[in-house]
Amino acid sequence: MKKVVSGADEAIQDIPSGAILMLGGFGLCGIPENCIAALVKKGINNLTCISNNAGVDDFGIGLMLQKKQVKKMISSYVGENAEFERQMLSGELEVELVPQGTLATRCMATAYGMPAVYLLAGYGTEVADGKEVRNFNGKNYLLENAFNSDFAIVKAWKGDTQGNLIFKDTARNFNPLMAMAGKITIAEVEELVEPGILDPNFIHVPGIYVHRIFQGLHYEKRIEQRTVRKVSK
Amino acid sequence: MYYNLYQKKLQQFMLNKEQIAKRIAQELQDGFYVNLGIGIPTLVANYIPDGLDVVLQSENGLLGMGPFPYEGEEDPDLINAGKQTITTIPGSAFFDSAMSFGMIRAGKVHLTVLGAMEVADNGDIANWKIPGKMVKGMGGAMDLVAAAQNIIVAMQHTNPKGESKLLSKCTLPLTGVGCVKKVVTDLGVFNITENGFECIEYAPGVTIDEIIAKTAGRITIAPTVKEIAI
Numbered sequence: 001m002k003k004v005v006s007g008a009d010e011a012i013q014d015i016p017s018g019a020i021l022m023l024g025g026f027g028l029c030g031i032p033e034n035c036i037a038a039l040v041k042k043g044i045n046n047l048t049c050i051s052n053n054a055g056v057d058d059f060g061i062g063l064m065l066q067k068k069q070v071k072k073m074i075s076s077y078v079g080e081n082a083e084f085e086r087q088m089l090s091g092e093l094e095v096e097l098v099p100q101g102t103l104a105t106r107c108m109a110t111a112y113g114m115p116a117v118y119l120l121a122g123y124g125t126e127v128a129d130g131k132e133v134r135n136f137n138g139k140n141y142l143l144e145n146a147f148n149s150d151f152a153i154v155k156a157w158k159g160d161t162q163g164n165l166i167f168k169d170t171a172r173n174f175n176p177l178m179a180m181a182g183k184i185t186i187a188e189v190e191e192l193v194e195p196g197i198l199d200p201n202f203i204h205v206p207g208i209y210v211h212r213i214f215q216g217l218h219y220e221k222r223i224e225q226r227t228v229r230k231v232s233k
Numbered sequence: 234m235y236y237n238l239y240q241k242k243l244q245q246f247m248l249n250k251e252q253i254a255k256r257i258a259q260e261l262q263d264g265f266y267v268n269l270g271i272g273i274p275t276l277v278a279n280y281i282p283d284g285l286d287v288v289l290q291s292e293n294g295l296l297g298m299g300p301f302p303y304e305g306e307e308d309p310d311l312i313n314a315g316k317q318t319i320t321t322i323p324g325s326a327f328f329d330s331a332m333s334f335g336m337i338r339a340g341k342v343h344l345t346v347l348g349a350m351e352v353a354d355n356g357d358i359a360n361w362k363i364p365g366k367m368v369k370g371m372g373g374a375m376d377l378v379a380a381a382q383n384i385i386v387a388m389q390h391t392n393p394k395g396e397s398k399l400l401s402k403c404t405l406p407l408t409g410v411g412c413v414k415k416v417v418t419d420l421g422v423f424n425i426t427e428n429g430f431e432c433i434e435y436a437p438g439v440t441i442d443e444i445i446a447k448t449a450g451r452i453t454i455a456p457t458v459k460e461i462a463i
Contacts, residue, residue, distance in 0.1 A: 026293045027316040028309075029293070029309065029310060029316070030310065075370060076371060076373065077370035077371070077372040078369055079369035085367050099371055099373065099374075099375035100334065100373035100376055101330075101334025101337065101338065101373060101375075101376030101377075101380075102376065103330075104329070104330035104334055107331065119338075120338060120376075120379035120380050121375040121379045121380070122379070123409075123410065124410035124411075125407045125408065125409065125410070157310075167327075168310045169295075169327055170294050170295055170310065170312055170313075171310040172294050172327055172329050173329065173330050177329055177330060204329075221309035221310070223307060223312075225312070225315060225317040225318065226317075226318055227301045227307075227318050228303060228307060229300055229301040229303060230303075230304075231303055
């Protein structure tokens with residue numbers, strides 16, 4: 001069971017143009033920086049990306065948008081990105097907007113082997129268009145399908161060679177769900193250790209879900225909104 | 234958060250944003266788990282009454298959101314749903330996005346405060362999309378309004394053109410249907426009832442006639458209507 005790969009280039013080497021990818025992260029927090037850079041370098045295109053956001057112009061998925069590698073984005077919020085806006089308005093880029101909790105829960109459904117779930121969000125709005133509605137206990141729910149993705153690419157804080165993963169702070173976000181939902185899951189971690197180092201009580205994603213793992217390099221971890229308070233005098 | 238307030242002792246007409254936040258903070262109860270949206274709702278955190286144990290939920294995966302970090306202590310792995318750097322407090326907990334919306338959907342979050350472009354007198358809300366303009370997405374707003382037990386909207390009573398934002402029917406694409414329970418504007422406090430908006434409080438210097446004139450939806454005045462105390 002060899003899961004450890006040499007780096008991002010090897011981890012993504014068999015991802016073809018036209019693939020459906022899940023990419024972890026919330027804004028620029030907890031995004032798989034190394035794999036995104038490798039995807040940009042590889043230059044594959046026609047990708048469908050399932051990710052809560054689409055990065056900013058010069059970082060995150062924004063880098064893939066600049067090289068016109070993305071055919072379709074499935075996200076809950078896509079502001080903060082001028083090139084995204086240009087491609088969307090010109091019709092080059094297809095965009096499916098999904099409520100954030102629905103996005104997370106559709107990932108969860110995939111992760112737990114469930115074909116679909118009934119969710120409240122979006123009933124009575126345009127999100128409900130074309131979806132089956134069912135009433136449970138007096139409330140109307142939409143039938144939302146699990147995602148079908150080819151590869152999930154996630155970023156964790158620590159991992160071991162068995163593929164066990166631990167996330168840090170709010171960099172967890174969509175990463176565990178997507179890690180568990182990928183047909184093939186690629187995890188880049190800040191620190192890769194031997195089995196037995198990580199306490200089994202504190203594993204967020206067990207290694208069974210992870211197919212490839214490597215220790216990433218040179219994390220930039222860009223901050224979108226740097227907010228601070230003054231030291232009180 | 235944690236702004237210094239310089240309260241001017243000028244005669245007040247209508248509430249400013251800080252005062253709207255302050256009024257909403259009066260709705261908090263001990264033991265509440267609360268999700269605050271971006272804008273005026275964020276300011277509510279500054280006015281949590283002393284002695285109340287209120288826990289803030291950030292839907293990107295944190296319960297127990299603390300204030301902004303001191304300069305130099307920002308951590309890119311620790312942000313709120315507005316992507317701002319924040320801190321934890323003793324007793325905080327992290328979780329993934331599915332659990333975050335799971336706790337919202339299951340009714341564990343007692344109160345959601347969010348802004349709106351329009352609210353209808355049946356509790357419909359529109360706050361995510363203006364057709365013809367760039368659409369940025371609904372984020373977590375649709376999930377929050379569909380599921381939270383209690384939803385309070387914080388907004389200006391009229392738009393920049395002076396048109397009412399309290400309508401009989403929303404004109405913009407909906408975020409959720411029949412979900413808003415209360416609206417706090419610069420002019421007053423309104424419950425959503427079977428008879429539409431019910432004015433229960435008015436801002437200092439604002440008349441009931443003005444409120445009625447600036448409310449396009451159905452409106453009644455509560456017999457116990459009184460001036461907002463902040």
